Amino acid sequence: MNHGLLGQSLAxxxxxxxxxxxxxxxxxxxxxxxxxTRVAESPRPMLELANAVRVLQDRNQPVRYDVWRRRSLARxxxxxxxxxxxxxxxGWTPDFLACVQSGSPxxxxxxxxSTSPKEIRQTLAALAEHQPLPSWTRRLGDDPFVLQxxxxxxxxxHTTVMAPYWPHVVTxxxxxxxxxxxxxxxxxxxxxxxxxxxxxxxxxxPMLEVAMASGMQGDLRLEGRGLLLVPSLFGSxxxxxxxxxxxxxxxAYPANSGAALTxxxxxxxxxxxxxxxxxxxxxxxxxxxxxxxxxxxHPGCNTAELASVLGIGASGASQHATxxxxxxxVTTLRHRNSxxxxxxxxxxxxxxxxx
Numbered sequence: 001m002n003h004g005l006l007g008q009s010l011a012x013x014x015x016x017x018x019x020x021x022x023x024x025x026x027x028x029x030x031x032x033x034x035x036x037t038r039v040a041e042s043p044r045p046m047l048e049l050a051n052a053v054r055v056l057q058d059r060n061q062p063v064r065y066d067v068w069r070r071r072s073l074a075r076x077x078x079x080x081x082x083x084x085x086x087x088x089x090x091g092w093t094p095d096f097l098a099c100v101q102s103g104s105p106x107x108x109x110x111x112x113x114s115t116s117p118k119e120i121r122q123t124l125a126a127l128a129e130h131q132p133l134p135s136w137t138r139r140l141g142d143d144p145f146v147l148q149x150x151x152x153x154x155x156x157x158h159t160t161v162m163a164p165y166w167p168h169v170v171t172x173x174x175x176x177x178x179x180x181x182x183x184x185x186x187x188x189x190x191x192x193x194x195x196x197x198x199x200x201x202x203x204x205x206p207m208l209e210v211a212m213a214s215g216m217q218g219d220l221r222l223e224g225r226g227l228l229l230v231p232s233l234f235g236s237x238x239x240x241x242x243x244x245x246x247x248x249x250x251x252a253y254p255a256n257s258g259a260a261l262t263x264x265x266x267x268x269x270x271x272x273x274x275x276x277x278x279x280x281x282x283x284x285x286x287x288x289x290x291x292x293x294x295x296x297x298h299p300g301c302n303t304a305e306l307a308s309v310l311g312i313g314a315s316g317a318s319q320h321a322t323x324x325x326x327x328x329x330v331t332t333l334r335h336r337n338s339x340x341x342x343x344x345x346x347x348x349x350x351x352x353x354x355x
Contacts, residue, residue: 231255300340
């Protein structure tokens with residue numbers, strides 16, 4: 001395992017310096033790398049969970065996260081706190097807990113349970129070079145029961161802090177991907193890289209410079225593999241790099257949710273908001289239903305494109321999209337000089353119910 005220049009690739013804690021003050025980690029691109037660079041098509045549950053656990057231990061962005069923090073901490077069983085020892089607010093997190101693979105949480109948790117003793121020992125040995133570890137981790141690579149306890153702890157963490165909010169995560173990351181696709185379509189990979197997260201990520205051809213909160217510096221040569229770009233809702237302040245991920249290295253960056261001041265809400269609350277009588281009444285008109293359908297079939301469209309698809313004026317399209325957004329059925333991001341619309345999970349569910 002390789003964490004940057006030091007050995008294993010471990011997820012990096014957030015908090016630190018601005019781009020101008022930080023030493024940087026340089027990712028070198030060739031023409032082949034630019035051709036193979038892509039945006040992840042779906043959220044990465046375990047990476048998102050690891051980022052969420054760090055935010056849980058933080059006090060930043062109170063408007064967005066404080067209600068979520070209070071609810072999560074109040075519901076967190078004592079057994080779930082075991083995993084917190086290995087996902088510190090500032091420091092390194094083992095790859096086998098914060099893998100970047102896609103898939104269902106159940107399958108990914110099963111992968112944690114089946115982590116080989118050799119991988120665990122190697123990972124923890126590399127980790128111990130940079131931060132203290134709890135005493136119980138000495139048994140983690142030798143005692144299967146301890147590994148099962150850790151996996152159970154991760155399951156409880158996921159159930160408490162992530163699962164109730166997963167539709168919110170999926171919707172926000174889908175909106176970010178829509179923005180990235182627009183960048184790619186209108187300006188190619190270079191515009192995509194330029195707009196990722198300017199406060200910490202800077203494109204200086206042929207290098208992408210990343211200001212790591214850990215202060216890690218060095219060079220990664222992609223050697224034709226390209227780079228996987230992974231948006232993260234809970235990676236709210238700093239990028240994460242895994243130079244050794246297969247089949248290609250990844251860079252996780254804070255998603256452009258466009259709603260940084262919007263509090264996180266659990267799915268049940270979101271559903272109630274979307275299903276309130278006033279919201280449903282507002283959606284009964286034919287034009288507004290057509291607007292929702294158009295946004296669902298053209299995710300990432302801006303207001304002018306939405307108006308063109310529907311054959312209505314831009315002001316009318318904007319007004320209908322605003323009502324749908326207030327009802328919790330679409331998400332609207334400000335991107336450059338336009339508003340970009342994507343459906344929420346509630347909006348998609350409503351369409352499926354009436355299809």
